[in-house]
Amino acid sequence: MKPEVLAPLPVVLPLLMAAFLAAAGKHLPRWLADALALLTSGAAALLCGVLLFASRENPLVYWFGGWFPRGNLAIGISFVIDPIGAGLGAMTGVLSVAGLVFSARYFDTLGAMFHVLLLIFLAALCGFGLTGDFFNLFVFFELMSASAVALCGYKSEEPCPVQGALNFGITNTLGAFLVLTGIALLYGKTGALNMAQMARGLGTARDGLVLVAFAFVTCGFLVKAAAVPFHFWLADAHAVAPTPVCILFSGVMVEAGLYAVARVYGAVFVVPLGSHDARLRLLLVGMGALTAVVGGLMCFVQRHLKRLLAFSTISHMGVMLCGFGLLSGRGLAGAAVYALGHGAVKGSLFLCAGVLLHRYRTVDELALRGRGRRLRVLGCMFILGGLGLAGLPPFGTYLGESAIDEAAKAAGYAWLAMLFLAVSVLTGGAVLRATGRIFAGWGPAREEVPGIGGETTEPPETPKSRTIPASMLGAAVGLLLAGLAVGLFPALRHGAEAAAGRMLNAEGQAARVLDGVPLPPAGVEPSEPLGKSALHGLLSSVGATLLAEVTLFRERLLPKAVREGLKQSLGVALRGLRELHSGHVGDYVTWLTLGVAGFGGLCALLLR
The missing domain is CATH 1.20.120 (Four Helix Bundle (Hemerythrin (Met), subunit A))
Known part of the structure; x- marks a missing residue:
């Protein structure tokens, strides 16, 4: 068979x-x-x-x-x-x-x-x-969105889940309209919906219609991927969705948006836009870098654990978008491996947050201060999860980032390694800070910077209990071990690079689909030794640990004048960023519209 x-x-x-x-x-x-x-x-x-x-x-x-x-x-x-x-x-x-x-x-x-x-x-x-059909890609996209909105608002007897689901549904429906419009434009030009036939119909044509279709399709899928400035819905949805649903949202749904961008680019747009690789690379990498920084900063100033983890997902999506944006097989493969490791670790952390909600009826970091002292296993899992997000070897995040770093260096974007280091320190440090406060009682019991902290209301999802069922803890442990295991198989990265190279070969894909011609063996360039990447992962893990320590013990480690200066400067900057995430769907739609206009305008300017 x-x-x-x-x-x-x-x-x-x-x-x-x-x-x-x-x-x-x-x-x-x-x-x-x-x-x-x-x-x-x-x-x-x-x-x-x-x-x-x-x-x-x-x-x-x-x-x-x-x-x-x-x-x-x-x-x-x-x-x-x-x-x-x-x-x-x-x-x-x-x-x-x-x-x-x-x-x-x-x-x-x-x-x-x-x-x-x-x-x-x-x-x-x-x-x-x-x-392999573009319209069916949209159909499955919509079926996924409809079920995801319903899962987000599953606790419909409460107002917050309904509002979160509404924000989710409206912004993602607009993204779907963008995708459908782009498909319609391409269908009008090529008379095809199969992506291989569409690629042959386009050939090397790069007129205004192709650029508009590319902008619409890419922005539509990047809404699902929660790339800045299309990301506002994500934290609201995670904050109100049932905990088992959050692992699907962060673990695969946002990654699916980026996968769609890569799949469509490789199957349809790579030939028409290939002569402008350098300019498109600048656009996509810039967008990914902005996403990584905004997500990392917002992650660190949250005290609601599910929102903290949601913003870290946005930050890590920025890393993955940079990987794809390098427009190379190695960069795309690194993003794929990174997504695999990230999805497992982040899923485990969300389940751990669900255990805290089940046991203590809240996921507010300050309200939980010191209450988890007896939950040593759960505390260790939070520590490992935070270090996994920071890229500690041998977690899959470290293996994926090693490939992205090599691709970035080859493309002249070596500075991305320092950016990744910074966002890994921020996101890992946020989890480790929460771990120290919850499971050891470290740090002040209040926030010094006004306006920072985020929403803290989270209705319990279970009846009150003093026990933690083994099935709940076992599921979290299994995912954490899976994220750890990904990095133990470097051959996984080699296979991903071969698959990514074939995905970016539009002519080969078209011959395979329409003519049944096998693709030639994918050549994979030798990779650098993993020692340097391991050192990078260790450095980011140490940095995350130190950041958490300084934050928790700032009253001992920092002079009062330094603390006051940081309080004033960070308060102004971060409060402004915090206010942009207003929770009002009208604001989110406005940012989405501006983002589409800006991305389309840059495509017209750079790729014409």
Whole structure:
């Protein structure tokens, strides 16, 4: 049996099980609904893993209904399976399993509709990563968004989740309209929706229509990726979504937005825009750097743990956007490996925050001060998670960043290594600061800088309990170990570089999809020894630890005059940044509009 015949199953199985649970779930005992959803998620992850393994040498192509292309004309709908897209589906399945295991004892009452929405989300992400048709990419994008909005507002009896879901839904719907408009423009020009046929129809044409379509599609997907200035919805959604849902949002959903940008660029736009690589690289890397810095600063000034972790996701998305923005196979591969390690570690930290909410009814860092002294295992997990975000070897974040650093150096962007060091120190230091305050009682019990700290209200999601179920802690431990294991296999980076090189080969992809011609073996340049990258990871981990220590013990370590000076200067700067994140959807739409106009204008200026 050819492995490509398995391609529809990661989408079909979750959808069928979702339909069954929607119809019969209220008549089933909860343990059975949990077991069925868990088995389906595990099966989808396993199938995507098989497809990933089978597509190592060449993308797999599956034509639904046997409607194969005739010449350059794609008659039917195809799935084009590559390791990165299949890896996205596998990661979604793994995080879904972890979320379901965690939620089995987390929610007191959990209707089958939670399982239905989660399985629909899983099916949409798998289809999103496997499809070779541009319009179906949009369809899966919308199916993912619809289920994600419903999951975000799952606690609909409370006003905050409804507001967060509304902000999420409106901004992401506008992003979807941008994508759909870009698809319509390309369809009008090429008469095709299959990405391979669309690439052949465009050829080397780079007129105004192509630039507008590129700007619309890229901005639309970057809304989902939460790149600045399209990022405002993310922290609001994470703050109100159920904890098991947050691991999907941060672990795969925002990464899916960046994956879509890379997939569409490599399949459709790389030839028309290839002669302006240097200018496009400047635009994308600049946007990624801004995202990394803004996310890191906002992360460090939060005291609401879920918002803190959400802003760290924005910062790390900036690192991944820089990796793709370098427009090289090595940079894209580094972003993919980084996403894998980040998704596992961040998922574990969100589950750890959920354990604190379950045990102490709050995720406010100040309210939790010293209350976690007896939870030594959980404290150790927070420490390891913070160091993982800082890039400590052998976490997957370190392995991915090593590839991005090498690609940046080759492209003349060596300064990115220092930027990554700074944002790793900020995001890792924020987690370690919260760890010291919660689990050791260190640091002042109040904030000295007015206007900093963020929203602290977080209604409990579970009945009050003095015990922590093993399933909740086990799911968090499993994800943390997975993030640690990623960096233990340097061959993973080599395979990702080969897959990324094929993804950026538009002509080879078109020949593979439309003509059935295998791609030539992907050449991967020798990488530098990992010793330097390991030293970089150790340095960022030490820096994060020192930053947390200085923040917690500032009254002892810093003279009063220095503290007052920092209080005044940081208070003004960070309060202004904080006020931009107003929580009002009208403000977010305004920033989204300005961002699209600015990105489009820069495309016209740099790429014409």
